[in-house]
Amino acid sequence: MSPIESADVVVVGAGIVGAACAEALSADGRRVMVLDRGAPAGATTASGEGNVLLSDKAPGPELDLALASRRRWPELLDTLRDELGERLADVEWESKGGLVVAVNPDSVSPLRILTAAQREAGVEVRDLGQAAACAMEPHLTTGVTAAAHYPGDAQVQPVLAATAMLAAVRARGGLVHGGVEAEGLVVRGGRVAGIRVGGTAVPCGAIVNACGPWAGHFSVAAGAPIEVLPRRGMVLVTAPLPAVVGRKVYAADYVAAVSSGDVDLQVSPVVESTATGAVLIGSSRQRVGFDETLEVEVLRRLARSAIRLFPVLAGVPVMRAYGGFRPYTPDHLPVIGEDPRIPGLWHAGGHEGAGVGLAPATGRMLADLMEGRRPEVDPGPFRVARPALMAEVRT
Incomplete structure (x- = not known):
């Protein structure tokens, strides 16, 4: 030092x-x-x-x-570019939006209640039917019953x-x-x-x-x-692919998983592309302390859940898998x-x-x-x- x-x-x-x-x-x-x-x-x-x-x-x-x-994110990135220059301030910012999908009839009403409340709070969100969702994401399963598009969702490296x-x-x-x-x-x-x-x-x-x-x-x-407390999650990374997923796409039950305090394993499909063409597949949550073990069954469940959302991913090679710990508070x-x-x-x-x-x-x-x-x-x-x-x- x-x-x-x-x-x-x-x-x-x-x-x-x-x-x-x-x-x-x-x-x-x-x-x-x-x-x-x-x-x-x-x-x-x-x-x-x-x-x-x-x-x-x-x-x-x-x-x-x-x-x-x-x-604040765009303002901060402008500041960094001004002070550091384009090269050092390139953080792969993408305002690509997000798509939340209901894959069974029971998920439609909770999703619509959530989007109505979010609009009241100032979130830009548009309710979609199955046809409109599949038009936005052509490789999405046709089993989608409803969806919500969030233009403000973004990604950064x-x-x-x-x-x-x-x-x-x-x-x-x-x-x-x-x-x-x-x-x-x-x-x-x-x-x-x-x-x-x-x-x-x-x-x-x-x-x-x-x-x-x-x-x-x-x-x-x-x-x-x-x-x-630590809460462990795992992610699968596919080999680089042609354009398969245009934005972050996840099942509506992911919101419940995020807010849950359960100790047991929870898996809810989250699929998104990256600038390299690789597709990231999540999401899992477990409270197992700082145990870093990559559990094969968790990885299998992630893969199966992603294929249910995007059948085109079946048979796609997985380049790697990794885990990490999220900082969790009880409330x-x-x-x-x-x-x-x-x-x-x-x-x-x-x-x-x-x-x-x-x-x-x-x-x-x-x-x-x-x-x-x-x-x-x-x-x-x-x-x-x-x-x-x-x-x-x-x-």
């Missing part, structure tokens, strides 16, 4: 959320140091599909944050996006260190005064816990435990804000599978709160001191 006497803020975690927080803080003129025990953007962010979604969120605080983030934001932090005078583990806080007078790294103390005025699925572990080491809301137990300790995490999409608005909210500004989105629902996160306030 390069020598540094101090930082205004130390962000622990160099994934997409940590990078967005560091970018927003450095844009405010703060000197930021980012630490990660592994390679920057090398853990959960590298295992993500890069989704920037409105379609999978019911009206409420998370959708409000998603709408703000969707507005998450590693490129995180590294571009970290490059902007460096360009503004900040530091980014991989392979460096934060060992604990330095607390004086009841508030953060620094962070311990490699047996030495680095003075700072604030620390941001952006450790993704490991945020709960870091919070315990910091002496301010919060309930953030399915991110945690963004200062810890009331240790002033100067901030948390930004618990986004589960929505971290890429929610990252820009999360970073901006945290920076606004740190500066004493009123955030665009009400921060109350994301506060640290809520029953689902802190044992001492549970009833």
Whole structure:
């Protein structure tokens, strides 16, 4: 690690959320140091599909944050291009839209109820019948009974996006260190005064816990435990194909899987193309701690579910499979804000599978709160001191 006497803020975690927080803080003129025990953007962010979604969120605080983030993404990318140039700021942004499909009659009514509520909340969504859905996606199964088109859904390459934001932090005078583990806080007078790294103390005025699925572990080491848990997911990647899938397509029951707290395995088909021509196939959810085992049965279920949506995928070679951990909170809301137990300790995490999409608005909210500004989105629902996160306030 390069020598540094101090930082205004130390962000622990160099994934997409940590990078967005560091970018927003450095844009405010703060000197930021980012630490990660592994390679920057090398853990959960590298295992993500890069989704920037409105379609999978019911009206409420998370959708409000998603709408703000969707507005902010293009502005942020313009800023990165201006500061870094086109090459470093190329993050493979695609405003390709999303299609949610009902594949049985029982799914139609819940889907229509959801889309009506989302429209009221400001989401652009168009209800479609089977013919219109298949016209948009010619390889889609004809067993679709109804669908909804979301023009605002987008995709970004998450590693490129995180590294571009970290490059902007460096360009503004900040530091980014991989392979460096934060060992604990330095607390004086009841508030953060620094962070311990490699047996030495680095003075700072604030620390941001952006450790993704490991945020709960870091919070315990910091002496301010919060309930953030890992939830494992797996993805199949096909060999490059001709144009088969035009946008992100998933079954309507995926929304229920996202909001479920079940421990048992859940599989709901999610299929989307990439810039290389490969098709990504998800989605699974399991609460198995940090067990990294690639389970063959899970991969089989992913493949079967994708073929039911897109029969043309039968027989297509799978190039690889990978897994990762999503940071899960029991009430399915991110945690963004200062810890009331240790002033100067901030948390930004618990986004589960929505971290890429929610990252820009999360970073901006945290920076606004740190500066004493009123955030665009009400921060109350994301506060640290809520029953689902802190044992001492549970009833």
